[in-house]
Amino acid sequence: MGCALHLILLSLCVAMIKGNTFTVNQPDRLESVEGESIEIPCTFAYPDGYKPTQINIHWRRWEFHGEFIFNTSRRYTHPEYRERIEFLGLPYKERTGTIRIKQLRRQDTTRYYCRVETTGEGNKVWQNIPGTFLTVRAWRSTTSKPKVKASTILPEQPPPSATTLTANRRKLAWILGIAVAAVIVLLVSMAIAAAVYVRKKKHLQRGKEPFPRPSPQAVYFFLRENQPSLMRFLRANDLLIAREKVAFSSRLRRTSQSL
Known part of the structure; x- marks a missing residue:
């Protein structure tokens, strides 16, 4: 108490x-x-x-x-x-x-x-x-965030200018012109070889001596006779370049001089 x-x-x-x-x-x-x-x-x-x-x-x-x-x-x-x-x-x-x-x-x-x-x-x-x-x-998250793999981001390239496009087109035209000229020369060579082979085969079948190898004069006359057709074909192709024309003419000149 x-x-x-x-x-x-x-x-x-x-x-x-x-x-x-x-x-x-x-x-x-x-x-x-x-x-x-x-x-x-x-x-x-x-x-x-x-x-x-x-x-x-x-x-x-x-x-x-x-x-x-x-x-x-x-x-x-x-x-x-x-x-x-x-x-x-x-x-x-x-x-x-x-x-x-x-x-x-x-x-x-x-x-x-x-x-x-x-x-x-x-x-x-x-x-x-x-x-x-x-x-x-400090605040701490209880859930872990997924790891994102870093990637290298390249800077955005500017669009090509008109000058660049023109230069690229000219370069492509040169390449295509050279390719076309090479194809034409190859086709002419194959046509000559085929003509020689056919004539040789006909002579063999007739029991004659093989057709003699064409002389430079024959090649020259063949090219001269077919030159207008070949030039018309080349002029029809817009991708032919002047360099191939000069080379083709100089080749004809050297052949005529060797005769």
């Missing part, structure tokens, strides 16, 4: 002491991850007989006399916390000055202090001494 009475008296004394002092209470430590939101609770008290006419809540960071980041009376918010601090306190009804910090960043890791200012029966200012140390950790 005596022990219970002592406990009741002790509780009443503590209640009386708390009811007649200015106090601010905050949690010692809080922790969250970047990108999330967190509430920093703040409750305060003042003597029962004290009747303030206005209550202003301030928040500091770093240290007891650190930089102000929020002020209800001036509606001030530090630029680093602009649109990220939300005031949740009810100073007149519940005697609270709680704030919520949204979109947490790693640099928000520091100690925060709640400060209460009142006006009325004498201006009063009191603040929590240890403050609340907030730790903001």
Whole structure:
């Protein structure tokens, strides 16, 4: 009975002491991850007989006399916390000055202090001494992202100009002209060889001596007689180049000189 009475008296004394002092209470430590939101609770008290006419809540960071980041009376918010601090306190009804910090960043890791200012029966200012140390950790995904193999992206090539296209067409025309000239020379040679073979075969069938090998004069006269036809065929082909014409004429000239 005596022990219970002592406990009741002790509780009443503590209640009386708390009811007649200015106090601010905050949690010692809080922790969250970047990108999330967190509430920093703040409750305060003042003597029962004290009747303030206005209550202003301030928040500091770093240290007891650190930089102000929020002020209800001036509606001030530090630029680093602009649109990220939300005031949740009810100073007149519940005697609270709680704030919520949204979109947490790693640099928000520091100690925060709640400060209460009142006006009325004498201006009063009191603040929590240890403050609340907030730790903001880096966000880590629980699901692993698939690894994307890096690829070499070549720079986009500009479209070919009109000059480049013309040069390419001329080059292609030269190549095709040389090919056509080579085919024509080959066909002429094959025609001569076929004519010689046919005449030789006819002589053999008749029991005569083999047709003698055509002389240079015969080749010359054959080419001279068929030159107009060959030239008309060459002129009909737009891809023939002047170099092959000159070579063909010089070949005829050398043959005539050898005669």
